[in-house]
Amino acid sequence: MKKRNLHTKKYQDISSQREEINRKRSKPYMPHLPNKKKIFGRIEIVAPRVFSLFGDNYSFFLDFIEDVKVNVQENNKVLINLSQVEDVKVSALLVFYANIEQSQKQYNSKAIIKTTVCKTRFISMIFEKFGIWKLTNEDRHRPVYPKQPGLELEICTASVGMNRNNEDSRLQLRKVINYTKKSLENTTLDDDNDSAFAAITESVSNVGQHAYDNQFFSEEFEGYLKNWWIIVHKIGDQLFISVYDMGAGIPDTISNKPGIQALISSIAKAVNLPIISLGDGSRIKAAVEYGTSRFKVDNRGKGLSEAKEFVANNPEGELLIYSGFGSYTFCSINAEEEVENLPKCFAGTLIQWNLKLENSYE
């Protein structure tokens, strides 16, 4: 037996203190989860090479988002390793931004998620341009790139549940509308500015009216977490607009609309399927058609049909909606609609408009 001295007693005391701290932390024992690498006390999560919700990238990206959320929920601070990111699509960036912000609000900490530097200057510029570094409070330590005034807009966000004044929401929407109007100036869509206004504001209104309705949640959604996020990006002759919320999702919220069951029945009949087999994609289609259908009882529910109309007015436009286990796509070039099942549940709703802008003086 080794004789104890002052030196070993000191080590013993430190070890006892560490054991006491760990005991108080009461982290659940989860043997099935591999040990994640920690850097400066943060769990490192490697971001996928491509930030995209399309094709094969969909599942990889959502797995990554889920990984971040799970680790934050386990009381871990997270470091997102962006060094492998080579390509970023606006809708995926919007979802990424929204999940970081929601985590910050839920755990009341701007420091809960941090990021590493990016692989390339181009990718770093994208993250800076849309406000990611500002969100994570890393803007002071990241390179700043020349801005093009009026041509860039950070991701806009507001809460629908905060207060009745709603001035912040209006301020954010005003930025989006002004940017969109400016992008549409001198294009063939210029005369249709009201359809852009209607499409965007009706989508935001749907968030306030339906998405965070407490009847769809087992626990009440706190007001400050009832958010919407919008990204608008004009690049060359393409305009991308995406609206995202983390609410109940269209397949659930449409169940409340009077007359919707009759519409869903007619869609099921048209595709020769029993109603029970209709996927979430078809339910999204029903929600889009509801506003102009003969089944609606009152004049409500036009929001998604206006979202489609905005694209229909553009010769090469596309509308994409992701919600629940379904997606809906409408292409104006051939007026074709497509519904698909998603391999993983998409929490909330994402509406994206892709528009080709043609100069009106061509």
Place this chain on the structure above:
Amino acid sequence: MSDFVIIDIGLDYTDLPYGRDERDGDLNGKHFRETVLLPALKENKKVIIEMSNALGYGSSFLDEAFAGLIKHGGFTKDELFERLEFKYNKESVKRNIYKYMQEAEEGKKKK
């Protein structure tokens, strides 16, 4: 009762008229109808709605504000067509307002 009054939505109410009711914030179609339109119709024979100074119009706002006069305000479509005048360069938006009022009248008759 005065002859007419002009209401400039963009300057007198909000430059961002969207949303149906209080779930959309404090400035919405229902609030506009109750606090601006109804008093104006009560005190004036004709109400001229100047729409050019707003950034655009959401259908929920227009439906709740104007068709709501029929659904909740006790007006008829014919009376409103006579007493309301809309000044806006987007004919499609004006047509939609008349369509919403028409549909509200038909909906009311069905009940």
